[in-house]
Amino acid sequence: MSENYRALTRKYRPQNFEDIVSQDHVSSTLMNAIKQNRLSHAYMFCGPRGVGKTTMARVLARTINEIDNSVDGESLNQTLNVVEMDAASNNKVDDVHHLRETVRIPPQNGRYKVFIVDEVHMLSKAAFNALLKTLEEPPEHAIFIFATTEPHKVLPTILSRVQRFDFKRIAVDEIVRRLRKISADENISIDDESLHVIAKKADGALRDALGLMDQAIAFCGDTITHNELVQALNVVGTDRLFQFMNCVKEHDADQGLELINTLLQEGYDIQEFLIGLTEHLRNLYIAHHSKQLYMVEASEETKSKYKQFASDFSRDDLMRMLHLVSEAQIKIKDANQPRIQFEITLLKLIHMERSESLAKLLSDLEEVKKNSKNLASLSSPESKPAVQEKKNEDPATEPAKENENAPAEESSSVVKEELPSSEQEPEATKVIDDEFDIGTPALQTRFSQVNEASKEEVKTEIKVEATTQHSQEAKNLQIEDIKSAWPEFIDSLNGSVSSILKMQTERALPVKLKGTELSLECDNQLAKTMLDEQAKELAGKLHECIGVALRFNVEVSQKIKQTKARNPYERFKEIQQKDPMIRSLVERFGAELEY
Template sequence: MENFIVSARKYRPQNFSTVVGQSHITTTLKNAIRNHQLAHAFLFCGPRGVGKTTCARILAKTINCENLQPDGEACNECNSCRTFNEGSSFNIHELDAASNNSVDDIRTLVEQVRFAPQAGKYKIYIIDEVHMLSSSAFNAFLKTLEEPPSYAIFILATTEKHKILPTILSRCQIFDFKRITIQDTVDHLAEIVSKEHITAETDALHLIAQKTDGCMRDSLSTLDKIVSFTAGNITYQNTLEHLNILDYDYYFKVMDAVMQQDISNALVLFDEILQKGFEGDNFLGGWSEFLRNLLVCKDEKVLHLVEVSGNLRDRYKELSGKLSPAYLVTALNLLNDTEIHYRQARNKRLHVEMALIKLCYLQQAVNLVSNDSTGEVVKKNLVPDGGASQKLRGPFMKAAGVKMETQPVSSPSPVSTPVAKQEPQAAAATLTSPPVQPAPAETPITKTVPQPTDTKTATKKPSNGHTKLTGLAAMKEALAEKTREESNAVIPITQGALHVYWEEFIERFRQANKMTVVSNLQLASLEMLGQEEIGLKSRNLVQHRFMEEEKLEISEFFKQKFNNPAIVLTLILDESLQENTDIGPQPLSSREQFAKMVEKYPLVKELKDRLLMELDF
């Protein structure tokens, strides 16, 4: 059976021109080689799978090439290049610092550096995962790294630059590798599938690139798996199935249901997603990314930030034209809050379904922006109505984080003279223009201007510099004023109300499981000393002192309950209550105990006298 070589090894770049997505580094290294400006130590750092070790090997091969090309590439034909490609070069040494991280391993390496190369100009030492070296190993390596022999070059590679000692960093020329873009990954995968005579859809390659998040090695490994899964015919659907990714079509369908306020269809689609094995947080994260792409598509300047295939980008752009930026930002905020609280939710399915319901009603949200200068009220719909005119009510709007206030509906005022019916254009102008001052009448008869009966505008008539409310607005204002007056009314103090509120005060501590406080409060008694004075009786000094500590809290409680800040709480110590209470026998002192013992047993006193004992009472 033929030995299979994975794509990550089979298509590993052999020269700088084939390195994907790191042109800023490969160009610098080629120019340094051509101009003979090589540093003695390099540090390649960046995410995994972006080409750090590959570039280190290409640099090592190119440095010792005997027939360097004009563009700074190795010839791959000389003896040095052939021995490197065959893995038998004596001038290039690789050390895995993850398994050789002790100070003895570094000392062995330093001993090897002392010997000059037998063939070629340089000895190159590639140390991979250098951040795994111990502190002692780093310190043993410092002197050699700072002043190596002229023929020695060190290339260090790491994924965690912050773990390397600053003294090491200062001795190296640092190159930061970046993540490979999705488009570069797709282009490289397309080149490989064409060489392997594999049929692959561009959307499927996009999915692979997005799933691997800029890691070329992971992309090639994933490609190998899907090729085996699909027998060489890679499609968008079987890639979705293999990578367990939620199809974008579901997000478009859910968005259509939300825009049409079709809650039933949205919940059915979410149930179908759950039946496919996806969790609620996966759906929330995917939909947040979907809405983010819709928001980005609103502006041509940032359209390139939507890293999807061309036909899918067109769908995004078409849908984003139907949504306002205000709606998308509010929806993203709602989904972000839902995703944050997802882990704490007991019923996670209901948690996500509530977010769906809120978003269905979110498109009817209304923003009222008050203009302080003119007092005009502007109504803004976040999303086109689309024929649906059901009003969004408080619970959904409050949960969605959008403030909603209902415009007062002005009732028609009585008219004293008939007025001709306005034309549609004139009526529209009346609705959008500011209220007009009535002209002064020449006759004693007052002429009343009819007010429009549109539910979208409340007519305001200036009177003495103040705005006069009419119709439903005036009724609401009067009701609110009455409610405020009732809330500010003082509740009279009665003995029954005192006992009810006192039990409520004690119940707070009982629920907090503070039983000692509950016992002290239950032993106290309340009585009315005046119309605004409450007496709190204690039966002993200990309890009285406890009440003094709690006096402020008790006083504030009664002031709040009776809505009367003038209430005075007076503490009373009545020890007669303690005397009338049967509390059982009192404890005896040591002297009294001895006297009782002598009275009952006379021999005890005789024993004390014979032994000449002195008692310390």
């Protein structure tokens, strides 16, 4: 290496406002202030590292004192008109006292004496207080320029006495243009993909990008290739990420594990890979919408790859993958076996079913539910009288079928005569076993040949008999029987009533049974209102569980002891244990509870 060699960060430090990258809002303001002779006595430049704060201060000092470009920016400190101080190592009160003494001395040549204080937030509180008076009322020839990466640590009394400028991170495309120009000046051959790798690795800091460029030149020489660059910088290249996503697409776990092993053997950091994979998934998500492709920071060739690969996954799939990878970044930090957790995460991505399969499975499940409901309605006893009644609605067909029905009627009468009278009557009484529906269609079918007066008498007798039977069953029923059957009743509400009604029903408890009236107590007015409105439907469900029709009487009570709220994860596990379909979905799609 030549003795006169200088790093790119020093060699290509801007000498004027036009050379400063991506800080036009600061450059324009300062140039207008110089033209209008409205320079402030104190400035503060804030922003992340490597974006040009100190460079901007030196350019301002050079411009207002008209220093020739032959004087290097680093040599400005050697002139008597520019004083630079590092507050990180000179943060005591004595250092500020020495600075105050220097302020009194006027410039030897030129108009202003510029004091550049870098990392000003490192000054102690006492040092800040010692600087206050001088900063508020400095001599006419003194200009203070403070630079800091953490302005929130600077005292408000200091911030109120300066003009503040916030520097922004430099965009990837602007860093790429700057690096391309420097590589041309240095006769370095480098492709656009490698330039984007360096620019993204720099994270918005041009100084970091020039340092990485120096490292790449030292490793690769005058010709920098993408494969050698990612090896030199230990960066996971987009080719590897596309290769892994191809394994996810093909559900190829063997190839995925082989790729993971290769990456770890080559010394790649797990967190670096997860960070790169997160950005890769984010770019694929954006690539679904061609109008947003400008948000992907990559070369045109890589953007076309993103657009091509994005069609292999839906946005829902990519969102689930992003969730898994981002969660893994947090968990792996505290894991005892980070490699195992890393492999588990990537295998989850590979084995994850697609959202299209999930949608098809759910639609098939809905179809099964509909078919089961139709079968249940067709096989229920209530549908049979309706069918028979429908047959008897057309009087024109009755004479034609009178002779055909005669043998059937005779045979049925023979059977009835053979059976004891006690076994003939329950046929009618079973039809009206519900106090909410006394079975009128069934009675009309059973006594179709009886005159109207006899029909009314039979109805009255059956009503009395059914009421007596219900009263006897309710009398034998105890409140303990209802309490023991209550969990089964709650489970029977799944799918048949709304989830909010089921939740409010769970908050009610049976406390007393008086005849056919069941007293319930709940802990809020909303539960009472909903239970009162849906009392008939809920009573019917309870009837199916205990075989006795009861009426609900709901009251609000504050004495009910609320059970301890279960953890959402415990409830989710309990649901999985009860429902094999949900458990199968969780195992196949890697579902996790998010709340």
